[in-house]
Amino acid sequence: MSHQISVMVHTPAHSGIGGALTYESGTAHTAGTLVRVPLGSRELLGVVWGGAAPHADSGETAPMQLRAIASVLEGLTPLNAHWRQLVQFAASYYQRSAGEVALAALPSQLRDLSAEQWARRLKRKPKVVAAYEGATQTIPTPTEEQAQVLADIATHKGPFLLFGNTGSGKTEVYLRAAQAVLEHNPQAQILVMVPEINLTPQLEERFRARFCPQWGADCLVSMHSSLTPAQRLKNWLAAHSGEARIVLGTRMAVFASMPHLQLIVVDEEHDPSYKQQEGARYSARDLAIYRGQLEGAKVILGSATPSLESWHHSRPATTSEPAGRYMRLAMPSRVGQGALPLVRRVDMNRQPYKTVFSNHLLDAMRERVTRGEQILVLLNRRGYAPVLNCNDCGWKSECPHCSAFRVFHKLDRTLRCHHCGFTQPVPRACPSCGNLDISPLGRGTEQLEEHLAELLADVRRPDGEPIRIARIDADSTRLKGELERQLAEVHAGAVDVLVGTQMIAKGHDFRRVTLVAALNTDGALFSSDFRAPERLFSLLMQAAGRAGRDATMNLVSPCEMWVQSHHPQHPLFEALKQHDYPAFAEQQLKERAQATLPPFSFQALVRAEARSQEAAQGFLNAAREAGAALADELMVDLYPAVPMTIQRVANIERAQMLIECTSRKALQHFLAHWQADLHALRNAHRQVIRWAVDVDPLAI
Structure with missing residues (x-):
């Protein structure tokens, strides 16, 4: 007797094959089993998705001839129901095929290995894990604020928004919350997510020093795109088997197979990097919240400048509206008596034309360098x-x-x-x-580095040596290991002035930085993108947080942040001067509520790419007409197609159409039913190269 089994394979959204394919198998296979199946002339990895339906050969002509699965990847525990449900939800919500999401979440080497290659890999003797030889970490005594937050996390269900100032010790809260989970359950697993790869080594080092001496050197694995295919497969298998107790990774880690997941930490939850920009455009932060609910795991979102969506969802109850879905936990004080930097605003209207650094700022920089202190100069433009x-x-x-x-x-x-x-x-x-x-x-940062070297050529370090200026951006850190090397120099005190883009503003614990200067900040104040002020305020607050992290550096003179602007009296800078994120968030949310913008409405973008702008917009406007009746019924607004901000990239014209609704449920209902129209229109608009739906877009 043979069995019909449903298998999910990688089928792009444009293929029109959105669900599982049916194959024949001589034996029944548990849902979640990894198999290799034929598709056309190729053989692909697939995931058994549905139950097996046995059917006997009746001798009559079968209505269709099913192809048999090619092989099974033996020795792998099936992917559990929670993981499959997470994939199914992500595919449905973000309007992609479940097969595309499921297979993209698996390591590339696992997708490429044949059954024979996989069998050979299983026969390899596992390497003996060496004992952890890193430095043992002195565990600090928690502050009163940290102790209160940890008590709240232990006694409440969550999700939690940990709103802690830069330097308030959010990482120590993550470490202690993780330790409590590991000590309570011998099998528990923890997922810790960071927005960017350059933050991973620093955080990984702290987690290893805390946990590896007790739980072994192999208790923690990382997941990010800088790993080799072999490393990624090894780490994925360690998480899937339960051997790895802690997974530390970027947004891709939200799909890690972790059968005993009990705690999820999303550090710097406001960061746009958690939103995938290719393929399935998912938000790893939002999926972390869903996964926590699905698996009964606690979720901690941490940030000094939370996204306005998370801030709104953690609002306390008032007479006019109920409390949000998240529990807000606050840590306003810095650890060790460290003070937040004094914010100084420079009115560039009073400076000579084409001034790059005001004289007062240059004097402050000279004074800091001669005392052996460090300076960060932020300019978010490389080259x-x-x-x-x-x-x-x-x-x-x-x-x-x-x-x-x-x-x-x-x-x-x-x-x-x-x-x-x-x-x-x-x-x-x-x-x-x-x-x-x-x-x-x-x-750009290159010119700024050169200009500073000229302006500060006469300045000497305390040891009489010339000033040392370094630059960190996507160009200077292109080579493997270069970022780690440059950051190590900064931490060692070998660099006096560090010039860089937003890469230097996030998460780094520079102990000797006492002055931060931000240049060319005005562009976002009057941007057409309603999220631009939120991103600017977050960037400046995070950059300011790099100064004054060591209380002893404040003993000589207060640490400072200098902001040069042609609009120094703007409310954004007023809130920055007071380090008052709640006031800034309140003002921004009030404006968004008046304009019915997220989080008070829900959006999706449909983007189309073609050889001509007319073809791209023609497809989108035809789609708008096709969905007009349903949109009116569901009170969904469909705006006309317009070119994207950068409308041509690599000789491909790009256009977009905004969809908006005050009901998330109605928007999802519309998008699900509209997919058939989009696929049908593709045949009539052959010039369109590709199209994609972006749900909850971060950039319009």
Whole structure:
């Protein structure tokens, strides 16, 4: 007797195959079993999704001939029901196929290994795990605030929003909460998520020092895109088997197979990096909340500047509205008497034209360096200059393939597009008129590093040595291990002034930094993106938090943050000066409520890409017409198609259409039924290369 089994394979959203495929098998297989199945001329990894239905051969002609599964990956425990339910929910909510989400969540090497290769891998003798030889960590006594927060986490269900100022000891709360879970349950597993890879080594080191001496060197594994395929498979298997007690990773880790998950920590929960921007555009933070509910695991979201959505969901009850779904826990004080930096605002309207650093700021920087203190300079734009310009004819370094400018990089004398990667040597003369005098417009971190070296050339360190300036951005840390090396130099005190992009503003514990300077901050104040002020305030608050983390550095003079702006009296800077996130959040939420913007409404974007803007917009407007009747019935607003902010990338035109509704349920209902229209329209709009639905978009 053979069995019909449902198998989920990787089928892209555009294929029109959204569910599981049916195969034949001589034996029944438990749901969650990994199998290899034929699809067309290929053989793919699949996950058994449904129960097996036995059927006997009646001798009559079968209505269709089912293909048999090729092989089973033996020795692997089936993926459990909670994991499959998480995948099913993510696929449904974010409008993708379940197979695409399920298979993308598995290590690439597992997808590629044949049954024979997998069998050979199983026969390998496991390596003997060496004893942990790292430095033992002195466990600090928790502060009163930390103790209260930990007591609340222990006695309440959550989810929790841990609102703690930079330097308040949120990481120590994570460590102690994890320790309590591990000591209570001998099998418990913990998922700790960070927004970016560059934060992982630092946090991993602290977790290893705390847990490896007691639970073994193999109790913790990491998951992020910098791992090799072999490392990722090894770590995934350790988590799947329950051998790894703690998984530390970026957004992809939310789909890690962890059968005994009991605690999820999402550090810096406000960070946009938790939102996937390709394929299934899921929010790992939001899926962490869902997974916690699904598996009965506690969830801690931590941030000094929470997202406005999380802040709204953790609101206390009032006479006019009930309390939010999250429990808000506050830690306003810094550990060890460290003080938050004094925020100074510089009115650039009173500075000479084209001033980069005001004289008062330069004097403050000189004073700090001569005392052996460190400085961070934040400019969120890499390269030497954003544009190269000809003053005679007006030529600018536009990218021929994108509707954007190529950035001038002086170190290798190139013009590089940060969107498509197109790179050319800097021309000797203007390509348009032949003028030899072409000059850079604007500033990037490269130019800032060079300019500071000139301005501070006469400054000496306490030992009489010249000042040392370093730069950390996506260009300077491109090589493997370079970021870790540069951060180690900063921590060791070998760098006096660190220039960088937002990479230096997040999560790093620089003990000797006493001054932070933020340049060119005004662009986000009047952006068309309603989330721009939230992102700017978060970035500046996080950057300010790098200063004054060591209380002894405040003994000579207070630590400072300098913000240069042409609008120093803007309410955002007023709230920043007071380190008053609640006031900023209240003002922003009031504006959003008046405009019915998230979190008071729910949005989705449909993006289309084609060889011409007309084709992309034509597809979206046709989709708008097809869904108009249902949208009216459900009170869903469909806006006309418009070009994206950067409408052409790599010679592909891009357009988008916004969908908005005050009911999440109605929006989801509309999107689910509208999918059939989108697939049907694809046949009539052959010029469209691809389209995608982005639910809860972060950038419009």
